Amino acid sequence: MDTERIARIAGQIGVFVAFFVLWEVLVRVTGMKPVILPPPSLIFVTIVKQWPYLLQHAWPTIFAIIGGFLVAAVSGFVLAVGIAYSRWINELVYPFLIVSQVLPKIALAPLFLIWFGFGVMPKLVIAALIAFFPIVVNTARGLNSVEPELVQYMRSLGASWADIFFKISLPWAMPYIFASFKISITLAVVGVVVGEFVASDTGLGYVIEYANISLETPVMFAGIFVLSLLGVLFFLVILLLEAVTMSWQTEISETPETM
Amino acid sequence: MARTVPHISLRDLTLRYRSKRANVLAVDRVSLELSPRSFTSVIGPSGCGKTTLLKVVTGVLRPTSGEVLIDGKPLATRNLAGMFGYVFQRPLLLPWRTALENVALTAEVARKDLSRRDRLSEAQHWLEVVNLGGFENKLPHQLSGGMQQRVSLSRALALQPPILMMDEPFAALDEITRESLQDELLRLWGVLETTVLFVTHSISEAVLLSERVVVMTPHPGRIAEIVEVPFRHPRQENLRGSPEFALLVQDIRRQLRAKESTQAVA
Numbered sequence: 374m375d376t377e378r379i380a381r382i383a384g385q386i387g388v389f390v391a392f393f394v395l396w397e398v399l400v401r402v403t404g405m406k407p408v409i410l411p412p413p414s415l416i417f418v419t420i421v422k423q424w425p426y427l428l429q430h431a432w433p434t435i436f437a438i439i440g441g442f443l444v445a446a447v448s449g450f451v452l453a454v455g456i457a458y459s460r461w462i463n464e465l466v467y468p469f470l471i472v473s474q475v476l477p478k479i480a481l482a483p484l485f486l487i488w489f490g491f492g493v494m495p496k497l498v499i500a501a502l503i504a505f506f507p508i509v510v511n512t513a514r515g516l517n518s519v520e521p522e523l524v525q526y527m528r529s530l531g532a533s534w535a536d537i538f539f540k541i542s543l544p545w546a547m548p549y550i551f552a553s554f555k556i557s558i559t560l561a562v563v564g565v566v567v568g569e570f571v572a573s574d575t576g577l578g579y580v581i582e583y584a585n586i587s588l589e590t591p592v593m594f595a596g597i598f599v600l601s602l603l604g605v606l607f608f609l610v611i612l613l614l615e616a617v618t619m620s621w622q623t624e625i626s627e628t629p630e631t632m
Numbered sequence: 633m634a635r636t637v638p639h640i641s642l643r644d645l646t647l648r649y650r651s652k653r654a655n656v657l658a659v660d661r662v663s664l665e666l667s668p669r670s671f672t673s674v675i676g677p678s679g680c681g682k683t684t685l686l687k688v689v690t691g692v693l694r695p696t697s698g699e700v701l702i703d704g705k706p707l708a709t710r711n712l713a714g715m716f717g718y719v720f721q722r723p724l725l726l727p728w729r730t731a732l733e734n735v736a737l738t739a740e741v742a743r744k745d746l747s748r749r750d751r752l753s754e755a756q757h758w759l760e761v762v763n764l765g766g767f768e769n770k771l772p773h774q775l776s777g778g779m780q781q782r783v784s785l786s787r788a789l790a791l792q793p794p795i796l797m798m799d800e801p802f803a804a805l806d807e808i809t810r811e812s813l814q815d816e817l818l819r820l821w822g823v824l825e826t827t828v829l830f831v832t833h834s835i836s837e838a839v840l841l842s843e844r845v846v847v848m849t850p851h852p853g854r855i856a857e858i859v860e861v862p863f864r865h866p867r868q869e870n871l872r873g874s875p876e877f878a879l880l881v882q883d884i885r886r887q888l889r890a891k892e893s894t895q896a897v898a
Contacts, residue, residue: 520722525718
């Protein structure tokens with residue numbers, strides 16, 4: 374590793390450290406009550422003390438994030454293939470997709486409580502719904518971005534639809550798909566937490582909500598910290614998957630713009 | 633390599649693009665014979681319908697009227713798989729595949745009966761044909777533009793197509809690279825016994841490579857002139873410097889200019 378890179382990483386970590394130190398100092402100097410803003414040191418202690426409780430509630434959140442994301446990825450991919458290959462489906466569905474994107478889906482959360490009751494379903498549905506749109510749009514765009522002359526060449530070889538799709542279009546769309554996965558996994562986290570706020574008695578969203586009501590602000594922050602950590606971990610998993618499936622891409626380092 | 637290369641006839645081909653705003657006559661009553669193993673260049677300014685013509689001949693576009701006959705039978709009735717090899721202006725390689733795997737793609741699709749090992753060893757052969765032995769494990773972005781275009785040519789040759797369609801294949805390359813690829817193509821054509829239809833906007837390139845130069849003019853895209861190139865094959869590199877070569881290039885240039893000015897008046 375070259376020194377320039379080490380310096381950069383050290384600097385990036387330094388910004389985080391500086392942020393927390395500033396926070397700690399500010400809270401102590403002003404004598405702010407932990408109910409309003411607990412210092413990072415107290416949050417850390419709370420995380421350690423409440424670890425079993427946090428972990429117990431982290432699992433439902435993790436499962437809901439994975440579940441919601443997978444539902445969005447699979448259904449989004451299938452619809453994207455339809456949009457990319459059928460003008461009919463494209464014209465029929467696209468306006469609806471746009472409108473459903475503009476709609477603030479979080480506003481539907483209370484409704485899902487009525488429909489699906491308390492528990493896993495509402496948060497999974499919200500997460501899937503939010504994560505769905507970027508995957509559809511980006512995947513369809515990726516599939517459509519294939520060079521037409523390449524398809525012409527494949528046809529001249531007598532290639533079947535499956536040949537063209539699996540050997541050309543799908544790998545071609547991969548950078549677009551992963552770009553959308555990175556957006557969608559973060560959105561799925563948001564969706565699950567909102568679902569837990571509204572309609573759940575498990576999960577980190579519930580922990581935050583409950584600590585809020587009972588004025589246990591340090592626990593609330595502990596929940597937020599663990600949740601942020603989860604979000605980062607999921608993002609890293611996507612990055613890892615991307616690096617594994619597209620090792621050729623990392624060298625070129627030209628990722629297509631995302632929506 | 634003994635095999636049958638078909639005779640291609642273009643009969644009165646016309647292609648009209650119709651849109652709301654314009655009605656463009658892209659190709660206007662073009663008739664041309666491409667005899668087996670011939671090398672024909674189509675030359676003309678942009679917008680003269682060269683590429684469109686190529687697409688009609690390969691069945692990608694359907695002509696408004698007229699027909700393409702392959703050994704006397706209409707194009708539409710023929711199974712075209714494996715008939716045409718393509719080399720485009722851009723190499724259009726798959727960036728996630730190595731040079732070797734890019735070439736092997738042809739066999740992967742066109743000859744599914746081959747084992748993976750046979751496909752790769754055949755691809756290796758075609759890479760060596762275009763002088764790229766030793767670069768088989770490079771990814772496209774690790775190769776220069778000229779090398780990428782060689783891979784693209786190799787990929788087309790791997791099909792052993794009776795007809796090779798080349799659409800300004802060297803236009804994006806620098807002059808030195810272009811000349812070396814032209815020499816390469818001359819050498820290969822002598823060996824491969826393939827009909828070549830070569831689209832270019834370089835007069836000297838057309839004269840150097842082909843037996844016949846079809847001069848086209850735009851709006852509408854028409855054949856203005858068919859020039860026979862008298863130089864004997866195999867041609868050598870030094871033909872470029874000969875006075876006869878320069879004269880013929882000059883002559884075709886004058887014809888293109890004349891057509892242009894009469895059109896400007898009209």
